[in-house]
Amino acid sequence: MTDRFQPFRDAAQCSFTCHRKDLYTKLASASFDSPGEFSVQALDIIREVLPLRAASLYRFNAASDVLALRAQSGLDYQTYQEFELPLNTLAGKAVQTRTVHSVQNVRSSNEYRDTALLEKYQLYSMLTVPLAINVPTQYWYPTPLGVLCAYPEAKKDIAGLSASLSEAAPFIARLYLASLESMKMRLRTGLVERSAYSTDTGSLLHRALRVLQDELHIEAASVFLLDERNDFLRMRGVTRLPKNIRREDIFLMPKSEDPTYLTLGEGKSRRYREPFDAFGPNERLEVVAGARRECLCFPIRQAAVAPGDTARSIGVLRVFNKQISHEGRTLPGWFSWEDIALLDFYTEMLAILVHAMHRRTAGEDDFERMMHGAKRNLHVAIQNLELMESRGAITERLPAELAYTHSNAIAALSDIEAQIERQDLRHTDDLELQPIQLWGAVLAKMPALIKRGTVAEEIPRFTIVMNEDGLLQRLPEVQGNLQAVFCIFRNIVDNAVKYARTDGDGNRIEFEVSVHKETVNVRVTDFGIGIPACAVPYIFVDGYRAPNAQARNPSGIGMGLADVRELARKMGGDVRYVDGESGSTFEVILLKASAARKNPQ
Amino acid sequence: MICFVDEDVSQIRPWASELRAREFEVAIYRNADVGFNKLASREQVQLVLIDVMLAADADEARSRYSRVATDSYMKTGLVFLEDLAIQNPKLFPRRAALLTTTTIPKLWNLAQETATHHQIPLLRKTDFASPYEFGNRICDIVQSIHG
Numbered sequence: 001m002t003d004r005f006q007p008f009r010d011a012a013q014c015s016f017t018c019h020r021k022d023l024y025t026k027l028a029s030a031s032f033d034s035p036g037e038f039s040v041q042a043l044d045i046i047r048e049v050l051p052l053r054a055a056s057l058y059r060f061n062a063a064s065d066v067l068a069l070r071a072q073s074g075l076d077y078q079t080y081q082e083f084e085l086p087l088n089t090l091a092g093k094a095v096q097t098r099t100v101h102s103v104q105n106v107r108s109s110n111e112y113r114d115t116a117l118l119e120k121y122q123l124y125s126m127l128t129v130p131l132a133i134n135v136p137t138q139y140w141y142p143t144p145l146g147v148l149c150a151y152p153e154a155k156k157d158i159a160g161l162s163a164s165l166s167e168a169a170p171f172i173a174r175l176y177l178a179s180l181e182s183m184k185m186r187l188r189t190g191l192v193e194r195s196a197y198s199t200d201t202g203s204l205l206h207r208a209l210r211v212l213q214d215e216l217h218i219e220a221a222s223v224f225l226l227d228e229r230n231d232f233l234r235m236r237g238v239t240r241l242p243k244n245i246r247r248e249d250i251f252l253m254p255k256s257e258d259p260t261y262l263t264l265g266e267g268k269s270r271r272y273r274e275p276f277d278a279f280g281p282n283e284r285l286e287v288v289a290g291a292r293r294e295c296l297c298f299p300i301r302q303a304a305v306a307p308g309d310t311a312r313s314i315g316v317l318r319v320f321n322k323q324i325s326h327e328g329r330t331l332p333g334w335f336s337w338e339d340i341a342l343l344d345f346y347t348e349m350l351a352i353l354v355h356a357m358h359r360r361t362a363g364e365d366d367f368e369r370m371m372h373g374a375k376r377n378l379h380v381a382i383q384n385l386e387l388m389e390s391r392g393a394i395t396e397r398l399p400a401e402l403a404y405t406h407s408n409a410i411a412a413l414s415d416i417e418a419q420i421e422r423q424d425l426r427h428t429d430d431l432e433l434q435p436i437q438l439w440g441a442v443l444a445k446m447p448a449l450i451k452r453g454t455v456a457e458e459i460p461r462f463t464i465v466m467n468e469d470g471l472l473q474r475l476p477e478v479q480g481n482l483q484a485v486f487c488i489f490r491n492i493v494d495n496a497v498k499y500a501r502t503d504g505d506g507n508r509i510e511f512e513v514s515v516h517k518e519t520v521n522v523r524v525t526d527f528g529i530g531i532p533a534c535a536v537p538y539i540f541v542d543g544y545r546a547p548n549a550q551a552r553n554p555s556g557i558g559m560g561l562a563d564v565r566e567l568a569r570k571m572g573g574d575v576r577y578v579d580g581e582s583g584s585t586f587e588v589i590l591l592k593a594s595a596a597r598k599n600p601q
Numbered sequence: 602m603i604c605f606v607d608e609d610v611s612q613i614r615p616w617a618s619e620l621r622a623r624e625f626e627v628a629i630y631r632n633a634d635v636g637f638n639k640l641a642s643r644e645q646v647q648l649v650l651i652d653v654m655l656a657a658d659a660d661e662a663r664s665r666y667s668r669v670a671t672d673s674y675m676k677t678g679l680v681f682l683e684d685l686a687i688q689n690p691k692l693f694p695r696r697a698a699l700l701t702t703t704t705i706p707k708l709w710n711l712a713q714e715t716a717t718h719h720q721i722p723l724l725r726k727t728d729f730a731s732p733y734e735f736g737n738r739i740c741d742i743v744q745s746i747h748g
Contacts, residue, residue, distance in 0.1 A: 232669060368704075376702060379727055380612045386731035387615040391622075421727075424704065432709075445730070482728070 023049045023168060031175040035182035036215060037325070042172060043073035043148075050164060051153045054121055058085060059146035059336055060095055067091050067147055068334065074151070075121060089113055094128040094147045100166045101128045102158050106151075123151040125158055129165045131173035139341040145173050180338055184345050186215055191346075195353045201225070204357050205237025208350055212319070213239060216342060217330075219321035220286035223300070224260060225354070226314050233261060233316065240287040263297035264313045269340065270297045288321050295320050296335055298347045303355035314354070317347050371420060378417045385410045411456035415494070422487045422563045431484055431570050435477040435593035438520060442486050443472065443511060446493055450509060453497035462500070465510040472513060478520050479596035480571040488564040488575065489524070492586050495560065496526035499549060499584075518595035519573065527583035536577060540565050572596060602626040602645075603739065606636035606681065607652035607700065612726065619732035620739060633666050633681040634658040641688040646696055647743050649685075650724075653678040653701040653712045675708055679715050686719070694719040698742055702726045 023045065030041040043055045054074030058067035067085040085091050090111045093101055106112050106126040117123070132144035148169065152161050190211040198204035205223045212218050222238040259278050263270050272278070272295040279285055285292070300315035324333035389406055398405065425431065436442070447464050454462055466472060478485070493509065500507045512523040531539060535546035542562040565575045568588065578585040603625045605613050610629060617627045625647070630636040633655050640649060655678040657671065658664035665684065671677040678699060685693040699716050701723070703709055716723035722742055729735040 227673070372702075372704065375727065376609075376612065379702075383612070383615040383729075383732055386733070387618060390731065390733055430706070 024171065027172065027175050031179040032182050035179035035186065036217070038176065038179035039071035040073065040325075042175070043071055046148075046150070046168075046172075047073050050150075050161060052150050052161075053123060053153050054151040056149045057146060058091055058149065059338075060142045060144055061336075062142040067095065068336070070146065070336075075117065085113065090126065091128050091147045091149055094130040095144060098130050098132055098144060100130070100162055100169070102126070102162050104158065121151070122154070124154055125152050126150070127152070127158065127162055127165060129169045131169055131176060133170050133173045133177070135174065135177060137177065139344065141177065141337060141341070145176055148172065180341060183215065183342055187211060187342065187346055188349055190215060191349050191353060195357070198357065200361060201354060201357050202236055204353060205350075208353070209237050209239050212346065216339065216346075217323040217325065218319045219323050220288050221317065221319040222286050223350070224264075224316045224318070225300075226264060233264060236315075238286055259295075260297055260316050260318055263299050263316050263318075267299045267301070267313045269299065269344070271295070271335070272297075286318075286320055290332070293321055293332060294335055296340070296343065298343055300347045300351050300354070303348075303351040314351065317343070317350065319343065371424075375417065375420055378413050378420075382410060382413050382417065385413070407452055407455040411452050414452075418487065418490055418494070421483060422491065422560070422567075425481070425484045425487060426563045426566055431481040431567075433479055433481055433571060433596070436480050436482055436485055437475075438478050438485070438513075438522075438590070439472045439475050441482055442489055443513075443522070445486075446489060446511070449490060450493050450497060453494060454500075454507075459497065459500050459507065461507065462497070463508040465508065467511065467513045475513065475520060476515060477593040478590040479593045480573070480590055481567075484567040484571060485590065488567055488588055489522075491560040491564045492524050492575075492588070496524070496528060496584075499528040499530075500526065501528055515592075518592055519589050520592060522588045522590075523578065523585055524588070525580065525583060525585040530583050531577070536579075539577060540575075602628060603647050603743070604636070604640065604649045605629045605652075605700075606633065606640075606649060606655060606678070608632055608656035609652065615732040616729075616735045616739075619736040623736055623740065625739075632656040632658055633677050633684075634664050636681060637665060637684060637688070640685055640692075643689065643692065646692060648739065648746065649693070649697045650700050650739075651678045651682055651697055653699055653703060653708065655681060675705075676711060679712065682715065682719070694721055696746055698722040698724055700724050700726055 026045045026049070027042055030045060031038050034041055039057050043057055046052060047055055052074070054072070056072040056075060057070045059070045061068050061084075065087055067087070067089075069084070087093075087095055088111070090101065090103060090106070090109060093111070103109055103112075103126045105124065107115065107118050107124065112118070112126070127148075127150040129148040129150065130144040131146050131148060134143070148165065150161065150165060152158055191208055194207035194211060195204050198207055209221050209223065212221050220239045223236050224233040225236045226232075227234045257278065258280065259270055259272060274291075274293060276285070276292055276295060279295070296319050298317040298319075299313040300317055301311040302314050303311075305311045319335075322333045322335045322339060324331050385406065389410070443466070450462050450464060496509050508527050510523075510525045512525070514521045514523075529548050531546050532548060535544075535548075538544045539546065540561050544562075561575070568575045568590070572591040573589045576587045576589070578587050603620055605617060605627070607613050607629070608631050610631065613629065617629060620627050628639070630639055634657055636649075636651075636655075640646065654675055657666040657674060657677050661667060666674075666677050666680055668674065671680050678701075682694055682697055682699070685697070697719075698721055699712055701709070701712055702725070703712070712723055724738065729738070
């Protein structure tokens with residue numbers, strides 16, 4: 001396996017023979033600290049140390065045999081992507097011969113293309129220095145990497161400069177490669193840090209694409225993952241979609257001739273330049289500021305592969321438009337071999353993180369599916385039992401001593417359903433809130449729940465006391481989640497039944513509703529075993545059960561009051577314990593719908 | 602007549618029974634394709650209750666509702682409703698209501714958007730503690746449609 005840090009070690013070795021230790025130190029720092037800007041910084045540093053009026057750096061595009069401008073210092077070309085040099089130029093000679101060339105009077109040379117530049121910046125002589133090394137890496141790179149064009153200050157010793165730059169050239173080339181390794185470390189760090197805050201694949205990919213934009217200056221990108229059950233690509237992350245286009249509209253890409261899908265099938269990266277008709281209508285593509293110039297598609301390959309298997313493609317990374325920074329401006333550029341090497345690495349990292357996220361969420365998904373199934377089955381069972389009860393099918397046929405069994409069954413199943421629902425609601429981040437008719441939707445149902453509980457628990461009947469009907473039916477609407485509000489009251493009355501006195505007929509439960517400026521408060525008082533003073537500070541703590549309650553050894557896990565308080569607070573209200581003479585009193589405080597409208601949270 | 606278009610027969614049977622006890626004629630169609638065949642050209646119906654995560658014909662080649670269009674059958678009911686609205690605008694979407702047990706926020710939001718857009722009710726199955734409560738709600742809906 002290639003040592004990724006070999007270029008750094010080679011550069012360090014080279015430095016021992018380099019006379020210009022200051023040049024070495026500064027270049028090495030730039031390569032490590034600012035790898036994305038190494039090309040520009042390297043030229044600035046070289047001009048600082050050596051007597052150069054200006055300098056430019058070209059990278060060699062072996063596929064098209066041209067030199068493309070990568071950075072410049074002391075000069076200012078307006079557009080990078082258009083400035084390409086063929087090999088029959090002074091700079092091109094350095095590529096062909098792999099040796100340094102010096103030209104005393106460049107203005108008289110007919111191999112120099114841009115004479116206006118010479119005039120503008122008062123340039124007289126020139127050195128072209130190939131940046132070449134032979135270092136094994138995991139990715140392909142051209143030889144030479146590129147050419148450094150140096151313009152000495154007037155009347156300076158060209159021969160001396162030529163020797164200095166010849167000595168420094170392999171070192172600069174090694175640092176150029178080393179800067180790629182630094183970029184990979186930055187990409188890796190950025191991805192891992194951001195994945196730590198991601199809760200699902202979607203948020204992971206959204207954050208990952210930000211890393212791509214910030215570090216590699218890619219203008220727009222998206223990630224598609226393969227939905228293997230259904231054999232289509234699903235867009236899971238994108239930098240920005242056009243307005244009025246919902247992700248769902250281009251969510252699904254079935255098998256087709258779209259280049260994105262072809263990349264998946266072939267497992268090889270693809271490059272496209274204008275036109276982009278094969279990708280479909282522009283409005284279904286990632287937004288870019290100006291024209292769409294270049295697109296790269298990379299297959300995302302499976303991270304975990306069983307021995308003997310070949311990694312298959314699980315998705316596609318699609319990127320549009322490379323951007324280059326120069327003198328505070330952002331200019332359009334073309335993707336280079338360095339960009340491709342870094343994007344290949346990026347997709348490898350992405351595959352690993354997606355795999356890790358899938359493993360993490362798979363367990364959660366399985367549990368959620370199981371709970372969904374359990375809730376469904378409970379609901380079916382309860383509905384069927386309720387129907388039988390309402391038709392009198394049970395009471396007519398069961399002997400008296402078994403008459404309780406039906407209610408028991410419904411109570412037990414309802415209890416499970418309530419516990420699951422309470423847990424679900426408690427762990428829901430955004431409860432859906434709406435105006436609720438507290439009396440009709442919730443309080444009016446409490447007597448039936450209490451009655452069922454007393455039959456199931458075989459305790460003496462409760463007397464239920466409520467405010468006079470007129471007040472209850474005139475109650476203002478409260479703002480809340482209907483299921484959550486029902487859960488809160490259900491829990492409180494369930495506790496009242498669970499901890500009721502089992503001797504005599506003194507069981508009573510009182511509901512006292514009061515309307516305040518912004519809230520509707522409901523005090524629920526039972527006259528059961530009560531809560532000892534020493535336990536009161538802890539009753540809203542997860543899992544706590546008061547000593548006298550523990551003695552009853554009831555069902556449940558002691559989560560109820562913690563859940564109901566959290567639910568109430570999520571809705572802007574609260575649940576409090578109120579000290580009383582006997583039994584227990586809980587006050588449920590709910591925001592009025594009118595108050596919630598005035599102060600939306 | 603009140604129609605259920607829902608493959609979960611065991612879940613809706615108590616409700617169907619309750620509605621029959623209230624003297625409604627009730628039909629249950631087990632998937633979107635059967636529902637479409639029965640309702641696309643129907644002249645009269647009181648209410649159609651459509652499950653959001655509805656099944657389609659097991660033979661995809663034969664079904665009107667593909668995996669892609671329904672997002673892997675997550676929103677078949679919503680696609681089915683739109684289909685009915687096009688094929689039978691005299692009755693739909695006005696005489697429809699959506700039913701769901703979903704806890705997936707994205708799907709719930711989509712169902713809500715659809716219900717709001719068409720001004721039809723969206724009913725969460727687990728909101729009904731008993732078939733009696735369900736029957737009351739359905740009667741309210743039928744009354745609001747037919748007066």
